[in-house]
Amino acid sequence: MRTSIATVSLSGDLRSKLEAIAAAGFDGVEIFETDLLTFEGQARDVRRLCEDLGLEIVTLQPFRDFEGLPEPLRSRAFSRAERKFDLLQELGTDLFFVCSNVSPHSLGGLERIAEDLYELGERARQRGLRVGYEALAWGRHIHDYRDAWEVVRRANHPAVGLILDTFHIFCKNLELSTLRRIPGEKIYLVQVADAPALEMGALPWSRHFRNFPGQGQFPLRQFMAALRETGYGGYLSLEVFNDQFRTAPPKETALDGYRSLVYLQEDEPPKIRTSGVAFVEFAVSEQMAPVLGDFLKGLGFRKTGQHRSKEGVSLWQQGQIHLILNAEAGSFAQAYNQLHGTSVCAVGLEVADLPAVLRRAQTYKASLFLGPTGPNEHQIPALRGPEGILIYLLEPPADYRQFWSVDFVLEEGLPLQAGLERVDHLAQVMPTTQVPSWVLFYRTILGLEASNLLDIPDPAGLIQSQAVENADRSLRLVLNTSQGGGTLASRFLSESHGGVQHIAFSTRDIFTTLENLLAAGVRLLPIPPNYYDDLEARYGLDPELLQRLRRLNILYDQSPEGEFFHAYTQTFDDLFFIEIVERRGYNDYGAVNAPVRIAAQSRLIRS
Structure with missing residues (x-):
């Protein structure tokens, strides 16, 4: 037609x-x-x-x-x-x-x-x-x-x-x-x-x-x-x-x-299979790289590799999570850092059929990025994503250690520390006018499906939030926006020009993980006592469990499918923050707790 x-x-x-x-x-x-x-x-x-x-x-x-x-x-x-x-x-x-x-x-x-x-x-x-x-x-x-x-x-x-x-x-x-x-x-x-x-x-x-x-x-x-x-x-x-x-x-x-x-007009869109986040890359200045490294150490990450040809690029790992810190002069990451500060400048997504995804990207006129490739580097195609972020696409290798050894000199025998296992989801902030565009991008090229739009109260207005996910929820992205000038999302957009505002890492035992983080000096977001009084009234939780939640500043939600436990770090350099989540059959994002989290973050900003 x-x-x-x-x-x-x-x-x-x-x-x-x-x-x-x-x-x-x-x-x-x-x-x-x-x-x-x-x-x-x-x-x-x-x-x-x-x-x-x-x-x-x-x-x-x-x-x-x-x-x-x-x-x-x-x-x-x-x-x-x-x-x-x-x-x-x-x-x-x-x-x-x-x-x-x-x-x-x-x-x-x-x-x-x-x-x-x-x-x-x-x-x-x-x-x-x-x-x-x-x-x-x-x-x-x-x-x-x-x-x-x-x-x-x-x-x-x-x-x-x-x-x-x-x-x-x-x-x-x-x-x-x-x-x-x-x-x-x-x-x-x-x-x-x-x-x-x-x-x-x-x-x-x-x-x-x-x-x-x-x-x-x-x-x-x-x-x-x-x-x-x-x-x-x-x-x-x-x-x-x-x-x-x-x-x-x-x-x-x-x-x-x-x-x-x-x-x-596609009779039946092809099934685009994705399987999660392969890596997250941070754009960081030479001065802030050690500070971010210390923050990651507190979360249980360890530096496991140094780039073979780029002195300012290092690899950090924990569980199945791979983080890249890029402070290389003259790189895309440095240009991104100058605009956004210390921030996520790129993510790598696992796709089952890379040529098919690239064909769809061409069909839908997506902007393809092929950066310069030096010696000892993989050539990984990328698409331009929200607020200039790069979305790298790669077929999951049989052995990630072998994959990383091409670009990095790997270190041996470093133990895992805090119990973080995977990237659960990434939350991106963008202008209100761009949310429908990126929903369409993720749906048409990567085959993700969108949730209903949610309104989340912020002390200074409303934040609109919409998730896009693959079928088995191994890849989850949250798109946030706000028209209220003083909301947390709006401030991040105006001061840091948007992008990834928080990363959620999953764990099988949030209590042990948070104990490890506290022992390492990580500052968690303090949750007001009133929240736990209300939690007791709503769910009738075991008093011992409620006390553990209160002591570790853990937020809690239930659904017919299961339970959700999540906690937050305080914001790194007033830019981004980390969420720690444990899912027990639960598939949502704890939206009922978002106003509590946002209010707590707003109090810290004011203080």
């Missing part, structure tokens, strides 16, 4: 929108009427601009409050339509887009509406135009695509067809069996939008929270399967109303839109 997007989906003026749409690779564009009215030229100038950019104008939309009106409103509606016909012809498009009536003056009745559409279709046919009819979810009489199809069927005119919009279908949980029986030639346009699962009215949900396919929770693959059965072969067009998109650069948003349609 050919691809299109409505100009209302992007920020900017009409010219910049059209240029962004063409650059992204779309075949066509829906011109939103407001964009045309505010354009500095005339309709024929828009037509010429689209022709120069290689874009077909699919339609001008919307035309509202037309059908089912009493006189004299009915005659006025037809007069309005005739004037719009003139405009369509000047634009060089043939599809007249009619939304179902929301006016209180509309009288309704399927036969009455069908008669109006027949007459409109006859007038359109005489001018070489077609009429497409769409059911708005909040339409006064027609608010279901099945009723809209019945009206089109009764109109029985060769120039009258149906327009479908996935938002209007799925916001009302409508079934798709009727869609499968609609002849493809009677479907004139298909608009697609995804959305998060929200409990609110259809109109505000539509006007503010639509997003691109792959960024929400609608079952769009089911819709596409039903649509294919109709034989439809026309445009697949994005119509997205989203407050974040309206403030984001149009070229980035348009490119995400194009990627989403590529993703949506």
